[in-house]
Amino acid sequence: MKTKLEQALAMLRGRIATPPTVAVVLGSGLGKFADLVEEPVVVEYRDIPHFPVSTVKGHSGRLVCGRVGGKQVAVMQGRFHYYEGYGMAEVTFPIRVLRGLGCTDLIITNASGGLNRTYAVGDLMVMTDHINHMGDNPLRGPNDDTIGPRFPPMQGVYTPALVDLAMKIGREIGAPMQKGVYVAVAGPNYETAAELRAFRIIGADAVGMSTVPEVLVAVHGGYKRICGISCVTDMATGESHENVNHEDVIAAAAAAQPYFLALVRGIIERM
Numbered sequence: 001m002k003t004k005l006e007q008a009l010a011m012l013r014g015r016i017a018t019p020p021t022v023a024v025v026l027g028s029g030l031g032k033f034a035d036l037v038e039e040p041v042v043v044e045y046r047d048i049p050h051f052p053v054s055t056v057k058g059h060s061g062r063l064v065c066g067r068v069g070g071k072q073v074a075v076m077q078g079r080f081h082y083y084e085g086y087g088m089a090e091v092t093f094p095i096r097v098l099r100g101l102g103c104t105d106l107i108i109t110n111a112s113g114g115l116n117r118t119y120a121v122g123d124l125m126v127m128t129d130h131i132n133h134m135g136d137n138p139l140r141g142p143n144d145d146t147i148g149p150r151f152p153p154m155q156g157v158y159t160p161a162l163v164d165l166a167m168k169i170g171r172e173i174g175a176p177m178q179k180g181v182y183v184a185v186a187g188p189n190y191e192t193a194a195e196l197r198a199f200r201i202i203g204a205d206a207v208g209m210s211t212v213p214e215v216l217v218a219v220h221g222g223y224k225r226i227c228g229i230s231c232v233t234d235m236a237t238g239e240s241h242e243n244v245n246h247e248d249v250i251a252a253a254a255a256a257q258p259y260f261l262a263l264v265r266g267i268i269e270r271m
Contacts, residue, residue: 004050009100016065019102020074027110029253034077037066052090054078069269083187088138092217099221106218109229111253112206113236122256123176126166127158127228130212131183138213148220162227169266175259180205184212196238
């Protein structure tokens with residue numbers, strides 16, 4: 001792991017003059033935020049040593065570094081998923097790379113199915129907590145104490161001050177805001193009606209196939225503040241025939257983008 005990390009960092013430090021402090025991970029259909037980056041330095045994932053390659057529609061596969069809201073940012077325009085066949089270490093490798101570049105804050109986003117009956121398609125849910133239902137964990141195996149602790153605490157992972165800030169900015173811009181708990185599943189199939197009802201019973205408000213592995217590694221690696229934002233792209237309460245496909249998810253995320261772009265930019269400006 002350390003050798004791969006050092007090789008990736010050596011390449012990127014040769015391309016990025018000013019170290020970023022804020023890492024932004026863009027979920028399905030939310031990639032246009034990268035267009036807001038000023039004086040961008042764009043690096044294709046395929047050119048970064050040991051980076052996986054995005055294979056899912058709606059994930060461009062580029063790292064965009066520059067300035068947003070007066071802060072130096074590193075924006076992942078596309079992420080990697082466990083269901084693509086990558087191991088957890090591969091899925092989360094970019095989070096470790098961005099930490100090595102200098103990022104101390106993480107804004108991580110995703111598209112999700114709404115489990116909470118009060119939600120609607122297009123809502124932006126600020127994550128207050130998560131449930132790992134993926135059946136795996138990127139921190140399994142030997143631990144390198146120079147990178148992070150063997151048993152990282154996970155309570156209060158989503159920085160309460162950033163939850164409050166995101167909700168405040170969302171109200172200011174008139175966005176349809178929610179806050180709640182995200183449950184991560186392995187995918188790639190969408191969930192059965194029984195699974196969706198079970199997730200509601202255990203306290204989840206939205207369900208998706210990403211984010212939790214990256215957040216586990218971010219906590220382990222020493223990020224100071226974490227903000228999670230989930231765009232509700234379909235309703236998944238398990239109470240009716242709520243068939244959904246990836247094209248619908250992309251379309252719903254695109255429709256929510258004006259609010260999403262303003263929200264994330266506002267958080268970076270004021271965090």
